[in-house]
Amino acid sequence: MMVSLKLLLSSLPFLVNAQTWCGKNYMEGSPIVPPGGQFQYPETSDVPLLNLQCSPAVKPYLQGEAVSIIVDSRITFSKVSGAAPLGTYPPKSFEVTAILNGQSHQLGHVQLNSTGTEFSLPTNSLVARKEPYTITCVAKLATQTYETTTQLLYLEPPAKGSVTKQDFKTGSLLVKNGNSWEPIFPIGFYTTFDGYLSFRSDGRTRSLVDVRYAITSVTEQVNMIKDRSNLLLWYTGDEPDGTSDPLNATVITKELINNLDGGGYHPVSLVLNCENYYFAEYSAGADVLMQDTYIPTSNISDYGDCGCDNCKGNFQDISTRVDEFKQRLDLLGRSRSTTVWSVPQAFGMDTYWPRFPTGQEWLVESILGINHGSFGIIPWDDPTSAGIRWGSSALAAAVPRIIQFLATPGVEVTQSLENGVDTAFWQLPGTETSLFLVANTNYQNVSLTLNVPQNTNRVEILNGGATLSGAPGEIVLNLNATATSGWVFEGEVSVKTIKLT
Ligand SMILES: *[C@@H]1O[C@H](CO)[C@@H](O)[C@H](O)[C@H]1NC(C)=O
Ligand SMILES: *[C@@H]1O[C@H](CO)[C@@H](O)[C@H](O)[C@H]1NC(C)=O
Ligand SMILES: *[C@@H]1O[C@H](CO)[C@@H](O)[C@H](O)[C@H]1NC(C)=O
Ligand SMILES: *[C@@H]1O[C@H](CO)[C@@H](O)[C@H](O)[C@H]1NC(C)=O
Ligand SMILES: *[C@@H]1O[C@H](CO)[C@@H](O)[C@H](O)[C@H]1NC(C)=O
Secondary structure, three states: OOHHHHHHOOOOOOOOOOOEEOOEEOOEOEOOOOOOOOOOOOOEEEEEEEEEEEEEOEEOEEOOOOEEEEEEEEEEEEOOOOOEEOOOOOOOEEEEEEEEOOEEEEEEEEEOOOOOEEEEEOOOOOOOOOOOEEEEEEEEEOOEEEEEEEEEOEEOOOOOOOOEEEEOOOOOEEEEEOOEEEEEOOEOOOOEEOOEEEEEEOOEEEEEEEOOOOHHHHHHHHHHHOOOOOEEEEEEEEOOOOOOOOOOHHHHHHHHHHHHOOOOOOOEEEEEOOOOOOHHHHHOOOOEEEEOOOOOOOOOOOOOOOOOOOOOOOOHHHHHHHHHHHHHHHHOOOOOOOEEEEOOEOOOOEOOEOOOOOHHHHHHHHHHHHHOOOOOEOOEOOOOOHHHHHHHHHHHHHHHHHHHHHOOOOOEEEEEEEOOEEEEEEEOOOOOEEEEEEEEOOOOOEEEEEEOOOOOEEEEEEEEEEEEEOOOOEEEEEEEEEEEEEEEEEOOOEEEEEEEO
16 A cells, blocks of 8 residues: 555545545454455356457557557457357458448458457548547458457647557557657656656656546646656556545546547556455556555455455465456456556555565565566655665666567567466567566575576576576576576576475
């Protein structure tokens, strides 16, 4: 929880002496009531379903830019919204048509059960405007017709200020550097700079502007800030699920901000604190959805007054939370349009967190987030400890290499957890070059052996407490308690064994 901030911002309309947190009675000793608002997982189908989805590749497009559409055609047994029975003997591939402004455009062929096929979409019927266009995608398989819709944002370039795009192919944000749009992986602390929550990235300070729900103040603040060149994104909701804000508050605020911000030149973010409390409703107001599970505290969650809602009290609470958020977004059909970031703990001496995490523990929190799909790390908060400053500098130095992998469309990700050691590989498509990140969540030494072909080029990009040894054909990484390590390999590398030592 971001308690300290809440206490400071007493003027907010929704902070009425919260008697509950995540829908649970706050104080131990009060009656235990079911909080409600549990995520509705879809039912299972007996027959395979086609989950046809279309999405623009980027949001927003600016007038004059080429527009492309990505098509996903996954086969699923989950009765997610829009999925329909596949029928017998479905073809291996099929044609998809997009309907825009009443005109039909044949996009091309898509393999059945594939993701990320990209097609260009003619823009001659598009006029730049603040309201999104609705595109209907249609596919015919044998006698069955499948239909799905998506929203395309096609804006006039802003007269002043910056634009931050979302890359729906990878989940990264894109900012303009000269003439090209480049992926950015934000790492930086919640802090106040010039009165706004800010963080440094690539040596430049970028602002994450905090605008809460009170309509008049949102309007005032957005109008004041929106033309700044270093504005990256808006931040609307600090744990709205914790305080049980109205369920429509995050969406109403997002729509208002988009409207004031030229139709949506910058994404809107918020952080959810509860494990499972009206997730679908609150997350609908986020382009960037953050989770703020901290280092292990207690695992008693019958009451709101606990450090971590529905947590088990180990580091896996962080990775589980990111996994759950991503899985639910996928089931809601929002996995491309919503990107997930993590908020690691960088404070201590507070209610449930008697000490600061060490620099190494901070890196574990962050690598767990990244290994499970987070595209930004925004620790709470600054000023922090010397150890965490060391850890965040080490991660920031590695980020230029990390983003090259994460922001490559079609990168193949292999993630696993064994003996409390969380590993992930990102292999660039059509190459043997991979990024490897590992976090030892044990308070105990670990020895991790990798199979590595001889003469494999390797570059260490992050060292959070690891030493290297090994013979030709393998690498042994000795990971201290809560150590992390990061490598780029040019060669087919895999995990052989992971042993507690
Ligand atoms: C669809 O693709 C997924 C992911 O590649 C795979 O696990 C699954 O077996 C495939 N399903 C069918 C019916 O081919
Ligand atoms: C938002 O929800 C509240 C109930 O919590 C309702 O009174 C209000 O009319 C809703 N606002 C809109 C714009 O739907
Ligand atoms: C979690 O709960 C179990 C059983 O109640 C307890 O033994 C354990 O100490 C708790 N862990 C933490 C980190 O609080
Ligand atoms: C863990 O490994 C380090 C060397 O990497 C060593 O200095 C330390 O003594 C080991 N600790 C334990 C508890 O074995
Ligand atoms: C591992 O921890 C030991 C102390 O337990 C320390 O002496 C050593 O420097 C650490 N190694 C690395 C690589 O951080």
